[in-house]
Amino acid sequence: MPLVANYLMKNSSTRNRIISLIVVLILIIGWELLSRSFNSRQILPGPVDTISSLISIVGKPDFLSSLGITIFRGLVGFLLAFACAILIGIPSGMNPGFEAGFKPILITIRSTPVIAIILLALIWFHVDQVPVFIGFLTMFPILTINITQGIRETDPGLIQMAHLYHIRKKRILTDIYWPSILPFLFSGISTSVGFGWRSVIIGEVLSQPRYGIGSMMQDAHSYLLVSEVIAWTLIAILVGAAFELIIRGVEKRSTVWKR
Amino acid sequence: MSLKLENITKSFGERKILNQFTLEFKPGSITCLFGPSGCGKTTILNLIGGILTPDEGSVQGFGEEGISCIFQETRILPWKTVLANVVFPLMDKMPESQALETAKKFIRLVGLEKEEMRYPSQLSGGMKQRVSIARAFAFPGKVILMDEAFHSLDNALKYNILDSFLQIWKEDGRTVIFVTHDIGEATRLGQHIVFLNHNPLEIIRSVNTADETADSINKIADVLYVLNK
Secondary structure, eight states, X not given: OHHHHHHHHHOHHHHHHHHHHHHHHHHHHHHHHHHHHSSOTTTSOOHHHHHHHHHHHHHSTHHHHHHXXXXXXXXXXXXXXXXXXXXXXXXXXXXXXXXXXXXXXXXXXXXXXXXXXXXHHHHHSOTTTHHHHHHHHHHHHHHHHHHHHHHHTSOHHHHHHHHHTTOOHHXXXXXXXXXXXXXXXXXXXXXXXXXXXXXXHHHHHHHOOSSSHHHHHHHHHHTTOHHHHHHHHHHHHHHHHHHHHHHHHHHHHHTGGGO | OOEEEEEEEEEETTEEEEEEEEEEEOTTSEEEEEOOTTSSHHHHHHHHHTSSOOSEEEEESOTTXXXXXXXXXXXXXXXXXXXXXHHGGGTTTXXXXXXXXXXXXXXXXXXXXXGTTOOGGGSOHHHHHHHHHHHHHHSOOSEEEEESTTTTSOHHHXXXXXXXXXXXXXXXXXXXXXXXXXXXXXXXXXXXXXXXXXXXXXXXXEEEGGGSOHHHHHHHHHHHHHHTO
16 A cells, blocks of 8 residues: 555656546546436436437437537638638738727627527528537637737747848748747637537527537437436537547647757 | 948937948958947847848948848747758758758758757757857858857857857858957957947947957957946
């Protein structure tokens, strides 16, 4: 026992991981006990019920279409937001006048409750497009603001050096500004994808397209299949975590110079 | 071709930094601008480099020369390797193979051939300054501007790097204009030392180091120091 304690003291990251694991285990056991003590497992299913729902969901033929289409919607929303953020964020960072023009729009979008946007989008768009639009609007301001900040924080000394050496404008953009904004860009992507993914699902819950994680959640909800709602939630969380891992991986690869 | 600043006036807001300032540089030699911090030496370099334009007067002869710079904060790109940093300003000026060859030659001359593929975060301060020296000499130009380039290095390292700078320069022979407030650096490197005083910037004395003893140069520097106390 002292040996184990000694090892844990030395290796704090392992120790912290074990602490996290223990807390998660306690929560899961607590959840199971709570649902057992509750008189209706229909209303409060335990982890065991949820897992069995999860397995049956994954086995259904519709599962991949729902998962795939939601990811696809998120991706389309993200790519649109990313393209617009680049087009607006880069000139905003270089020109305060340009930024002043777009700032009110970005702030308005950011402060509008998602639900209000969804209600309007339901009137304006086809149900399949609503989640994409919501995802776009959630991610666009975050990405733009981060890119603008990244441009503004670019070392002016490097820009001056490039001017002295008569480096072409295009290469100043690709070789100085772009690498400078990468850290800001990745932090923007990580935050916006986190929010965007959730908004896409909210959009699906409310607009009810044929397939989609949100649609499936709404279906399960209307039949009071609580364990299925929780199972879909778990799937959404796992996919969100996978996105985060992918983003971190890409970031690590594109910033090798940071050591 | 004469390299000259003629009757230049330059103000920043209310503050007049240069007033009818004239200075000529001898092509192919090393001129040191020596003076107190904040007197406007950097403004002179920025006028020569074209970063600033004069309010009045003219900068002559530098336009067509191709200008390299060595800065105190090195200004090398953290996301590029040593080799890519030296190649960076060459890419638009010559074919890629020639750019690579030139860059490698000067990296070898500053003694960093083993570090070619390293990133700046893996280099010491002195090594980074060597990268910016290699970049300056590799660039096809006739003029090198240096702004307190060796200021942040400790003395032993500084003289070591100054000597390798001089060695490369002897082969290369381009016009060097450098700004410093360190008289040791000025005498080690400069063939001409221009002593400057500020408010507005004026030339106190201009000497050829070959004609003077180290003592007399130090005396001028001391007088300048006392003047600015």
